[in-house]
Amino acid sequence: MKNIKSTLLTFVICFFIYNCNGQSKNTEKKIASELNTVNETATQYLYNRIVKDSKAVKKGNKITLGDKSIEVNLSVEFDGQQEGKWIYASNFSTIVKTSKKIEFNISSIGIGNSREEAINVSIQEWIAAFGIPLSDMLNNKNGYKISETMVFSGLMGIRGNLPENTWLNGDTAMTTKIISHLSQLIKSEKDEIVTIDIKLLIGKNGVLDGECKLENKVSTELLNKLKTIEWPVSGEGYLFKQFYIIKKL
Structure with a gap:
């Protein structure tokens, strides 16, 4: 648990350092050029994913x-070294x-042994x-129909020690369990497309x-509803990350 909290603290410190000091040693032209390259690389990765099932055209x-x-x-929030590792937060x-x-x-946030590796991880x-x-969602595939919504799920992220043989395994049942707890909150949103971005620190007594x-937008109401779920617990603790795009039917 101490290591996980330390990691979170490191990220906060990184953001603070970047916001205070920026990258004054680099010229604005160089920064813009590098950012444009990373931006186009990220777009290429997205294009490669989309074009598998659809005809798409990429330019820049x-x-x-x-x-x-x-x-x-893309905007960069931190680009530098901390504790012997390169961190690229964007x-x-x-x-x-x-x-x-x-x-x-x-x-x-990408962490690597080099700047290039950290950017790629990010x-x-x-x-x-x-x-x-x-x-x-764009290709209308791999969605989970839950209540009056279609849910499209990103890959589950875990950092730390997740207990074995729990319901946290990235499957349909996990998605249904989480989204069912949030159904009223989702319905209250006026937009047809609703996004939910979850990052939880879970210990031996829950969230x-x-x-x-x-x-x-950061939502205390969303966090409080997630706290009512009976999460798998761990004495050493772990971070759980999950992103959903939800389309109302």
Whole structure:
């Protein structure tokens, strides 16, 4: 548990250092060029995921899919070294335009032995959490019909020691259990597409802390509803991460 809390504290410190000091040693032109390269790489990963089942065209950080368009804009929150590791923390803003414009904001942290590795991990984490459910929704596949919604799930993320043989295994039953607890909260949202971003710190007595977002905004109500679920507990503790895109039927 101490190591997990230390990791969370490190991330907070990273964000603080970046916001205070920025990257004054680099020129704005170099920063913009590097950011553009990472942004296009992230878009390529998303394009590769989408194009498996659909005809799509990519140009720069934009993807066209029939009458839909997707634009990825990356912002860096921290880019530096901490405790011998390189950390690349970023926020991916993805705008999907159909008859309406929908914006998704997903934070991702990559940790590696080099800057290049950390950047790649950050992108891969974003694809695992967000790219998979977005492409599934656009291609209308792999969704779970729960109540009056269709739920598209990212890959489950665990950091720490998850007890064996629990219901936390990323399957349909897990998704149904979590979303069923949130059905009233989802119904109260006016938009047709609802996003839920879950990050929980779970210890021996259940949920210790967490940051949970509903529609890109931190939601205490969402966190409190998740606390009512009987989560698998662990003396050493673990972090649970899960992202959902929910489409009302």
